[in-house]
Amino acid sequence: MEIFSFAILLLCSTHLTHATNKLSSGESLYSNQSLVSENGKFEFGFSNFDSSVNTNYYIAIWLVHENLNRRIVWVGNREKPVNISQPCALSLSHYGNLLLTQSQKLIWSSNLRETQQVSRVLVLLDTGNLVLLDHMNSNNVTWQSFDHPTDTWLPGAWLGSSNMTNGNRTIFSLTSWKDINDPSSGNYTLERGPLLGKWDFILTQVENKTNRYPITLPSHLPIVQYDVGLITINSTEIPPFSLKLSSDGVITIWEGDVEFYSNPCGFGSCGPFGICVSANLRYFWSCICPSGFEPKSFEDFAIQNYVAGCQRNYPWDCTANSSTDSNKYTFQLLNNLKSWPYNKQYVGSQSKRECEIACLMKCSCTAYASDDKYCYHWYEELSGLIIREDQSQGESIYIRLSTSNSTIKWTDYKHIMLIIGGVFFFVLMVLLILRIYRGKFLCVPMLKIDDYISVYTYAQMKNATKNFSTKLGEGGFGSVFMGQSSDFTEIAVKKLKIVDQEKKQFRTEVQTLGIIQHTNLVRLLGFCAEGSKRLLVYEYMPKGSLNSHLFKESSNSLCWKDRYKIAIGTARGLAYLHEQCRDCIIHCDIKPENVLLDENFSPKIADFGMAKLLGRDFSRALTTIRGTIGYLAPEWFSGVAITKKADVYSFGLMLFEIISGKRNKSKFNNRRYPYFPLYATMKMNEGEVLCLLDRKLCGNANIVELIRACKVAGWCIQDSEACRPSMGKVVLMLQGVIDVGIPPVPHSLLNLVDAEEY
Structure with a gap:
């Protein structure tokens, strides 16, 4: 009876005329309407997830936040969207059932079996739970969205299994979306483990x-x-926690409006043949390709979208008899794996050589593993490759590669060696002749630089x-000029003045930037070391340096959103240098002039000429004073060995x-507190922060972020290195993952007050 009544229901039902959190029997919700929870944090209505297919809509619940994109937490008709170009509505029937209809066809329902009319009300609770309640007894929940989770776990919802009163066993689990635009059931599920640990x-x-x-959360x-x-x-936790299972198998945990990852190296994170490398699985991770492979899309890798994965540099032709010639293939060892890749197939008890030969005999065999007791094979694409940087031991596999473009026959090898020997002798003679003419040739130490x-x-x-x-600009070490490469890409060329100090700066910059890459570090494209000339070639940053936007009196000054993005991005770049490189790299000259901005105002740290490399076995480095007055940490003047916390201090001053939009060392209009960092820390302790904001912004800033940024800056400039946070923690503080207390006023700044009063 109910299935045949929804057409009449559409004609007779009323619709909402104002924002509410309820839908009563006989009422309908249309595509341009929504329910909003009483606390204003959740909204329920029709939503589209794919801008390329803008007619497909779903009934969904999303989190409302002025600074975030719409974050979907539940989808009702995830398997069957409605076409918004045709009439559709969500209605609460007089039989107490929730019905999604389109052109008089039933698309989705709450599937309650009722044989007589009942009075119910649909309510969107402050928890994000959508519930059907008896109109006469609001404690009687007949249906709720928490019983039908999709990909998100909200506070108050449950996961696990339970025996129902009818004897059936119900399992509550999360199922990922198919992809980021398609909410239909995807390839991953998350459920409680068999040990039932929380x-x-x-x-x-x-x-x-x-x-x-x-997974252990x-x-x-x-x-x-x-x-x-x-x-x-x-x-009851404030801010509330929530958990989302992404379409690539990655679990994202949200603390309020801030996200961090608990298993970034989950299923599919790095795509086929991609290796997930993480020193700390909770926060820092990246994807790389194995030796002999390259990203399928360099553009996607550059923006940290790794789903496409990697591909062989030289793919093989999987035709008849092509796989049996062992001269055409080699196997690359990949060790220290956290676990086996997925889809391994047990071949049997074979020696390593037998296991390898068996793999060669099958063209689709991608890799093998053996310790002379067992033999495993992998076919087609490899996925689930995870390496922990802090793990010295783990599983090992051998990945199959083509040698058709890399193997040299012995006869060719002898000829090549003769040619190389002749060329080497000729070059050596030329160098000896040129060495006679002093000043016309300067010997440059050979630098080992990546390809x-x-x-x-x-x-x-x-x-x-x-x-x-x-x-473009000029500094103490030389000038920077704009240029264009042979492929018409804009570049920036730094032309160094040549004295002994500049030679050292040139060598330091090439050796530092030549071995690292990060989205918040300026990329070194190349260099010139010809005769007495020393030039460095960088990617061009169209928005110039941070100082050119920060300190100018202009109506189009940097908005608060861009300033906060620049602060977090710069912190991420420093965290990478300090905590994620093979050697800890101390920049030693953090200031606005050395933070460059791309076309989107994303920051990149530049100028590594003063950088200090510190081995992981050492925590301090004794070096001569370097950097810029106004950004130097106190330890530089005490003669003690420095640590990476010197960069933290400089970052705090720059923050x-x-x-404020002003130089810290510029004249400040306050007789009692003449130095802005002193004024800022004093005002923080008095509970005032709006007075610290750049007046050019006219008060337009996120007050929560402003307070957070002021607190972080205050902790970064503490006199004691031990009291300053690491840059990794600074990132988490700015993101709101870690709570930040009010910092004490540094004693060195208090001394300025005493000196002024004296």
């Missing part, structure tokens, strides 16, 4: 149920035991810069300048 879960790949990956996630089989997230660093001639540099005609 933080223990199992991540399963739907396409292959044997791929079950144990962070213990500070406030999980509460609901009953023997069910758990929930404590709903992506190019070496240019001086003539190429003159041509690229049109004889150094467009100067105050980002907030």
Whole structure:
């Protein structure tokens, strides 16, 4: 009866005329309407997830926040969207059922079996739970969205299994979206682990149920035991926690409006053949390609979108008899794996050589593993490659590569060696002759640079810069000119003055930037070391340096959103240098002039000429004073060995300048507190921060972010290194993941007050 009544229901039902959190029997919700929870944090209505297919809509619940994109937490008709170009509505029937209809066809329902009319009301609660309640008894919940989770776990909802009163066993689990635009059931599920520990879960790949990956969530996630089989997230925590299972198998945990990852190296994170490398699985991770492979899309890798994965540099032709010739293939060892890649197949008890030969005999065999007791094979694409940088031992596999473009026959090898020997002798004689003419040739120490660093001639540099005609800036070590490479890419060329100090700066910069890459570090494209000429070639940053935007009196000054983005990006770049490189790199000259901005005002740290490399076995380095007055940490003047916390101090001072739009050392209109960092820390302790904001912003700033940034800056400039946070913690503080207390006023700044009063 109910199925045939929804057409009449559409004609007779009323619709909402104002914002509310309720829908009563006989009422309908249309595509341009929504329910809003009483606390204003959740909204329920029709939503589109793919701008390229803007007619497909779903009924969904999303989190409302002025600074965030719409974050979907529940989808009703995830398997069957409605076409918004045709009439559609969500209605609460007089039989107490929730019905989604389109052109008089039923698309989705709450599927309640009622044979007579009942009075019910649909309510969107402050928890984000959408519930059907008896109109006469609001405690009687007949249906709720928490019983039908999609990809998000909200506080108050439960996961696990429970025996229902009818004897059936219900399992509550999360199922990922198919992709970021398609909410239909995807390839991953998250459910409680068999040991029933509060933080223990199992991540399963739907396409292959044997791929079950144990997950232990962070213990500070406030999980509460609901009953023997069910758990929930404590709903009283402020800010609230939530968990999302992404379409690539990555678990994202939100603390309020801030996200951090608990298993970035989950299923599919780095795509086929991609290796997930993480020193700290909770926060810092990246994807790389194995030796012999390259990214399928360099553009995607550059923006940290790794789903496409990697591909072989030289793919093989999988035709008849092509796989049996062992001269055409080699195997690359990949060790220290956290676990086996997915989809391994046990071949049998074979020796390593037998296992390798068996793999060679099958063209689709991608890799093998053996320790002379067992033999495993992998076919087609490899996924789930994870390496922990802090893990010295782990599993090992051998990945199959083609040698058709890399193997040299012995006869060719002898000829090549003869040619190389002749060329080497000729070059040596030329160098000896040129060495006689002092000043006409300067010996440059050989630098081992990765393949992506190019070496240019001086003539190429003159041509690229049109004889150094467009100067972008000038500093103590030389001038920077605008240029254009052979492929018409804009570049920046730094032309160094040549004295002994500049030679050292040149060598330091090439050796530092030549071995690292990060989205918040300026990229070194190449260099020129011809005769007495020393030039460095960088990617061009169209918005120039931070100081050119920060300190100018202009109506189009940097908005607060861009300033905060610059602060977080710069902190991420420093955290990478300090904590994620093979050697700790201390920049030693953090200031607005050395933070460059791309076309989107994303920051990149530049000028590594003063950088100090510190081995991981050492925590301090004794070096001569370097940097810029006004940004130097106190330890520089005490003669003690420095640590990476010297950069933290400089960052804190720069952060105050980002907030105020003024130089810290510039004259400040306050007789009692003549130095802005002193004024800022004193005002923070008095509970005032709006007075610290750049007046050019006219008060337009996120007050929560402003308070947070001021506190972080105050902690960064503490006199004691031990009291300053690491840059990794600074990132988390600015993101709101870690609470920040009010910093004490540094004694060195208080001395300024005493000196003024004296």
